[in-house]
Amino acid sequence: MRALVIDRTGGPEELQVREVPDPLRISDEVLVRVVAAGVNPIDAKTRKGNRVSQAIEHWPVVLGGDFAGVVEEVPYADHPLRPGDRVYGMGRVPRTSGSYAELIAVSSLSVAPMPSTLTFAEAAAVPIAAMTAWGAVVETAKVHDGQRMLVHAAAGGVGAFAVQLARYFGARVTATCSAGNRDFVASLGAHRVIDYRSERFEDVAGEQDVVIDLVGNTADDTGTRSLGVLRPRGLVVNVPTGSWPSMAEEAAERGIRATGYSVAPDARVLSVLGRLIDDGAVRVHVDRVLPLEDGAEAHRLIEDGHVRGKLVLRVAPDPD
Ligand SMILES: NC(=O)c1ccc[n+]([C@@H]2O[C@H](COP(=O)([O-])OP(=O)(O)OC[C@H]3O[C@@H](n4cnc5c(N)ncnc54)[C@H](OP(=O)(O)O)[C@@H]3O)[C@@H](O)[C@H]2O)c1
Missing domain, CATH: 3.90.180.10 (Medium-chain alcohol dehydrogenases, catalytic domain)
Structure with missing residues (x-):
């Protein structure tokens, strides 16, 4: 072949x-x-x-x-x-x-x-991007009506699905991306879009229940700074493996729950995602x-x- x-x-x-x-x-x-x-x-x-x-x-x-x-x-x-x-x-x-x-x-x-x-x-x-978004937003963060969720890198592969799933299940979605992607991310259903290059997200996002962190500390200490927007006992789900080695200690010091996430192939999740896509709920x-x-x-x-x-x-x- x-x-x-x-x-x-x-x-x-x-x-x-x-x-x-x-x-x-x-x-x-x-x-x-x-x-x-x-x-x-x-x-x-x-x-x-x-x-x-x-x-x-x-x-x-x-x-x-x-x-x-x-x-x-x-x-x-x-x-x-x-x-x-x-x-x-x-x-x-x-x-x-x-x-x-x-x-x-x-x-x-x-x-x-x-x-x-x-x-x-x-x-x-x-498959990989949407199953990762499902795993982080639905299975790990247990997305629900009214939950305040900040999604970093919302214009990327995982982020675009994460925003749509969070919105579909009733979360109040704040998302970060650069200025050129603002309209795209808003069109996915984000209630509020923050240009991470011109604003510090922690100054404008307001208190959040969950951060879906698709960046970690690989850029501008995004992971560490995310702790500052979470309510006490809020949750950060850090997806890029190895991107924030000190996450557990830093989160514990601030009384925040923190976890990584690793995607697993799962035909059942793919079938559910397929239904959401065919129904027009996810694009x-x-x-x-x-x-x-x-x-x-x-x-x-x-x-x-x-x-x-x-x-x-x-x-x-x-x-x-
Ligand atoms: N653990 C797992 O199982 C798993 C599974 C899937 C992915 N991942 C990891 O998760 C990360 C995201 O994956 P992906 O497929 O979504 O990547 P991707 O599609 O390559 O992400 C690209 C997006 O990142 C945005 N971005 C770049 N720097 C940013 C910053 N500082 N703040 C906010 N947004 C920023 C860009 O938006 P702008 O152009 O607007 O800047 C771009 O749209 C990767 O590190 C990947 O390896 C892990």
Whole structure:
């Protein structure tokens, strides 16, 4: 199969399109013919050699977590998924080979029917970002009517879904982004949008019950400063792993609850998200679709940190 691979960790130029052996489908896995693959910051971090990359056992490695495509093989004849079904889902790179490739083998528990109102490119933009937003906003923060929630990096992949889910479940949403994304973030349902470059969010946000922190202390001490907007016993959910090592101690000192979050592939959550998307309650914004050959450019853009919504790689033409 054709795949975008790396032979070693390093810069975006390490990404090369090449023929590699097809993945072997085993046990409960489905084999999916990938049409489009989402690009996520973790792909670039792994390519660069972060902690996750230390789990790579064989080279070359195919990166890429999420995908949309068509089922090629199922585990057994009466499986609920059928060959030809349009699906979207999330792999477990680098434990298994990734989605920047024509074929991916993934647990059937990681795959759900694609939302019928989306194109393949739009569907590939959903799994990791939207499941992360669901995990942070719904499962961890237990979003509810009237809850005051501040979402950082609201214009990005996770943030755009987080704002929409928080609003859908009745939260009073405040969101941070740069000035050029103000209208976009407001259109997602944020009640109040703060330009983090011209205002200090802690001066204007008012008291919050929850902060969904998609930045941490990697920029302007965003994590630490977030503690200042939370009510006593409020909750900060910090999503970028390793972005704020002293979070637990700092939060405890101030009487704030704090937790990290790590996304897990979950077909049931994908099915619920698919319903919300098809009902028009959640929309998907794709910033750009690039061909697989432009993987290096996609990684440069994602590392720059200012993608609006999602970046997607086209792996194959849409099937008829
Ligand atoms: N733990 C997990 O399971 C998990 C899962 C998914 C993602 N993550 C992590 O969560 C983070 C967010 O992921 P993502 O996919 O949403 O990233 P992304 O799409 O690349 O985020 C880009 C957005 O970040 C915004 N931004 C950049 N600096 C900002 C700042 N200082 N304050 C506010 N907004 C800022 C940009 O808005 P402007 O252009 O307006 O500045 C841009 O729209 C990443 O670190 C990712 O690795 C972790």
